[in-house]
Amino acid sequence: MTQVPENGADTVIKVGVLGARGRMGTEVVKAVNADPGMTVVAAVDSGDDRAALTSADVVVDFTHPDAVMDNLRFAVDHDLHAVVGTSGFTDERIETLTGWLAEKPELGVLIAPNFALGAVLAMRFAQQAARFYDSAEVVELHHNRKVDAPSGTAAHTARLISEARAEAGRGPGEDATTAELDGARGADVDGVRVHSVRLPGLVAHEEILFGAPGETLTIRHDSLDRTSFMPGVLLGVRSVLTRPGLTVGLEHVLDL
Numbered sequence: 108m109t110q111v112p113e114n115g116a117d118t119v120i121k122v123g124v125l126g127a128r129g130r131m132g133t134e135v136v137k138a139v140n141a142d143p144g145m146t147v148v149a150a151v152d153s154g155d156d157r158a159a160l161t162s163a164d165v166v167v168d169f170t171h172p173d174a175v176m177d178n179l180r181f182a183v184d185h186d187l188h189a190v191v192g193t194s195g196f197t198d199e200r201i202e203t204l205t206g207w208l209a210e211k212p213e214l215g216v217l218i219a220p221n222f223a224l225g226a227v228l229a230m231r232f233a234q235q236a237a238r239f240y241d242s243a244e245v246v247e248l249h250h251n252r253k254v255d256a257p258s259g260t261a262a263h264t265a266r267l268i269s270e271a272r273a274e275a276g277r278g279p280g281e282d283a284t285t286a287e288l289d290g291a292r293g294a295d296v297d298g299v300r301v302h303s304v305r306l307p308g309l310v311a312h313e314e315i316l317f318g319a320p321g322e323t324l325t326i327r328h329d330s331l332d333r334t335s336f337m338p339g340v341l342l343g344v345r346s347v348l349t350r351p352g353l354t355v356g357l358e359h360v361l362d363l
């Protein structure tokens with residue numbers, strides 16, 4: 108149940124944060140509590156009891172690819188809407204989650220590979236450009252504490268490029284490489300080469316490169332600070348309450 112606050116907002120959304128002591132979770136707790144329309148009612152991390160989350164309207168998950176599906180099962184079982192930033196969403200996981208949500212059609216789950224506005228725009232621009240270029244490669248650059256590679260954003264970008272190419276009747280670009288050291292050409296994600304860089308000092312960055320005879324196009328986004336993700340997370344929390352079912356990608360919420 109939501110309550111009528113004294114601060115003029117219509118309702119205060121009660122938010123539970125999973126991964127609350129992590130890099131993103133810490134920022135989410137601050138951002139939610141700084142928003143007059145929502146409040147953190149449970150901040151849960153590894154080893155904590157999840158029972159406190161059941162008083163929330165929405166849970167926000169920034170945990171670990173190995174933990175997120177179990178957290179989502181918990182959310183669905185306890186009638187909690189969910190906003191998910193954690194990476195690792197394969198087609199198989201999406202299918203499983205879709206099955207769970209069929210049991211609770213009133214619930215909304217938003218999974219966003221990236222909550223930063225510029226990253227969402229960069230993916231959209233890449234999707235548009237992909238119709239016109241056979242050759243595209245993605246370079247993602249992150250801090251060296253990131254556990255997964257390639258990033259969820261890069262995997263999503265590759266998928267969007269691949270789909271746009273297919274719709275335009277284009278195949279993947281060709282190159283002459285026949286002799287390569289393992290990994291030198293990156294990972295093949297849906298026919299798109301994705302290269303992962305990990306360095307201390309970086310936060311989250313992505314370049315999408317397109318090539319055609321005589322020209323290249325580079326689309327680049329840089330998250331220089333984790334505050335870049337917070338407007339998207341707060342928008343997600345607000346919108347998931349009125350978006351039943353599964354939404355993958357903040358672009359749908361932004362109506363891009």
Ligand SMILES: NC(=O)C1=CN([C@@H]2O[C@H](COP(=O)(O)OP(=O)(O)OC[C@H]3O[C@@H](n4cnc5c(N)ncnc54)[C@H](OP(=O)(O)O)[C@@H]3O)[C@@H](O)[C@H]2O)C=CC1
Pocket residue numbers: 125126127128129130131132151152153154169170171172174178191192193194195219220221222223259336
């Ligand atoms: N969509 C987006 O815009 C963004 C997505 N991300 C993604 O979010 C995820 C988290 O990133 P980041 O914050 O940097 O990672 P951190 O490792 O800093 O934080 C994750 C936190 O979750 C905790 N945790 C692990 N398992 C559980 C569990 N079962 N229940 C509750 N808490 C748990 C971890 O505890 P412990 O360390 O003890 O395991 C840790 O405190 C990653 O998948 C990352 O790719 C990150 C930035 C933006």
Ligand SMILES: O=C(O)C1=N[C@H](C(=O)O)C[C@H](O)C1
Pocket residue numbers: 194220221249253254257258259260261310311312
């Ligand atoms: O781990 C991170 O930091 C990030 N993870 C997400 C991803 O895997 O794409 C989003 C952003 O790139 C930051």
